[in-house]
Amino acid sequence: MPDPAQHLPRVIIIGCGFGGLEAARALAGAPVAVTLVDKTNHHLFQPLLYQVATAGLSAPAIAAPARHLFRHQANVTTLLGDVVAIDAQARQVRLADGQTLPYDHLVVAAGATHSYFGRDDWARFAPGLKTLSDAFEIRRRVLLAFEAAEKEADAQRRAAWLTFVVIGGGPTGVEMAGTLAEIARRTLPGEFRHIDPAGARILLLEGGPRVLQAMPEDLSASAQRQLEKLGVEVRVASRVTAIDEHGLQVQPPADAPAYRIEARCVVWAAGVAASPLGRQLADATGATTDRAGRVVVEPDLSLPGHPDISVVGDLASAQSHLEGHEPRPVPGVSPAAKQMGRTAAANILHRLRGEPAQAFRYRDWGNLATIGRNSAVVDLWTPWRRIKFSGWLAWVFWLFAHIYFLIGFRNRIVVLIDWASAYWSEQRYARVVTGIDPGTRDG
């Protein structure tokens, strides 16, 4: 069949995270043929991924098929594929299955993964949290640790099963630690006959001087107090120097002696590294990458000498260019990724019309992070004034902000019901572990 789109400029978008999704949406109705390539079949609402890992939400509640999201946007073709190389000279991308796709404009939004700072051998002892598979793995480890403790006769080994360590005091680490404390103190008590889940230890280790370092100091302090109220032991300025199957080694601040924590369930929330595609792209175009592997982009998010290639989201090392201000680095958060996606799309249309591309300007609304039931911190930058608050009100604000931004009306309702039910019952309904048997699969 003749394809009416074949004479239109071809736009390839790599990745359907926040950046790629917004870029594709911003091209709705435009005279371009968009191909959205992702190695999964779904857009993932990553800010709530920790809820899947802690059995509060099911996977479908925070993931929507990319194909479904664009069913009414006729100029978007969705493709399941893993981009392994970008050929900037030939203007084409290559998929893992050998297929090549030519483009006229390319938006690279391949995102980030977790980094073990060169210690990739730690990955199997301390899984990170970036994909749904990661979330299932953490869910399994958390729930099975309590099961193993229930069966363990030796007191010392039982204590190790009931010690949970979260490494990294950023938003994900704080959310994980707070939620683990709630599971131990509120969800599980009464269900075991040989152990008291409420006696579980939850430790949050942070290498820097405070948790939530993107927040102002008073909110960091508030977050730490709220964590401690939930029963989390927060240890700042504490670096992890070794991890194995049975625990980890910690270097505390100053000259205090290093010590060991016996723990069977360790979660990695410490490092973020850009997708390896960034390195490949830099090699292919002569662009530079920063220390985290992010590609340094021009003010308009394109690559030097390659106006047809833009990089957005967590893979981009970008500056915000607000009039009358010095350029400021853009943080790796979802609002920034979405805004970059829209700017990259707008610049494609500018170029098609022969107009100059616009510089990226990041509209920063502030920061928010949740700690647990009724606990959160909010740092809001309104056009009029800056508002900081914490506790219950901050939690309600966080809740509605996240539900509002969830993709798709249907999912919002489900998440709201799941949470309302979890709030009143203090239960977590997604406590399903599959693949316990060797030989069966996970879920």
Added chain:
Amino acid sequence: MPDPAQHLPRVIIIGCGFGGLEAARALAGAPVAVTLVDKTNHHLFQPLLYQVATAGLSAPAIAAPARHLFRHQANVTTLLGDVVAIDAQARQVRLADGQTLPYDHLVVAAGATHSYFGRDDWARFAPGLKTLSDAFEIRRRVLLAFEAAEKEADAQRRAAWLTFVVIGGGPTGVEMAGTLAEIARRTLPGEFRHIDPAGARILLLEGGPRVLQAMPEDLSASAQRQLEKLGVEVRVASRVTAIDEHGLQVQPPADAPAYRIEARCVVWAAGVAASPLGRQLADATGATTDRAGRVVVEPDLSLPGHPDISVVGDLASAQSHLEGHEPRPVPGVSPAAKQMGRTAAANILHRLRGEPAQAFRYRDWGNLATIGRNSAVVDLWTPWRRIKFSGWLAWVFWLFAHIYFLIGFRNRIVVLIDWASAYWSEQRYARVVTGIDPGTRDG
């Protein structure tokens, strides 16, 4: 700590399917110490498992942690463990991790798995549907087949990706085939740019003379008509003689020549075999097993010469003993499993009180099966008369019966909302596939 339960008679229940769960519940408040052992951490509402496999429901919607279900029943201890052997002389069960558990009374409710009739090599080409892991595997294959078709340039290979074969015309096969047809005809159209999902072929192969053989002939015929209306090609008296990665070989009725179907997604819904524990138990006790590996039990569900061991549910080859009637074989359906569980529990209490055990009497309420949206057949045996009906009313009856029996109030609401939403939108929200990357896990 001293355990007040240690002087009570010890009851071990193996398996937390319908039979094991009901047995444990029926012992609520009784002066016994119950240990419920299962190799998963959840009770699975198996009648709706096909909905997870076809992306209509999330796993947590039909699975509840066994531990949570018994949190208020103080005489039940839940244990995550895989029973590998029963020692009827020493009166203990052995777990895969080497642990042994002594019992005074044992209820074996280990259930069934799918059987490939000696062709276990077919398992990787045609997965069956018994566990959540199975459901995720089928969900992945179905959704990825459409993705592969969208990318496939060769027409013949594309057709093979768009051919779905369900083997076995029992309730699960009928449900799977009907739902696959709905996905192809109603859910996916409009989302692809290179294929028309509505053109997918769905075949249902049944070796016997009709689908739903447990149903009266007129309802079987109605089910077949409803399937065909949905676009399913139903082929009865057709035996599968070979399966490989690219398709299968079919022997049609009479002397018609065998033929091949090119199909990349094949689902096995044909054979059921009892848990291997049945064979081990028979060897250990001198009991006999039937052709399907089920353990032949006494009228009171105990084993010959072993009144302390009962077998219930799909693992039992039992007879129903209604007064004034010949004993009749009990079918492998969930109401029968639940009733057997209750009888086994009651008989434990009878024996403790020195009373004679009661014979099992199966109260048969009839049969129901769904085919798809607005399509079902119901054969209801009320105390007054037998009622047969099909179509929309049967579907509504099926819907409410299943939601009513779902374990746990919270899940019922979620399932109801999921279905209401799916009904109006004709969408299926659980279309999430994880682990597409080699090296990551499933979900």
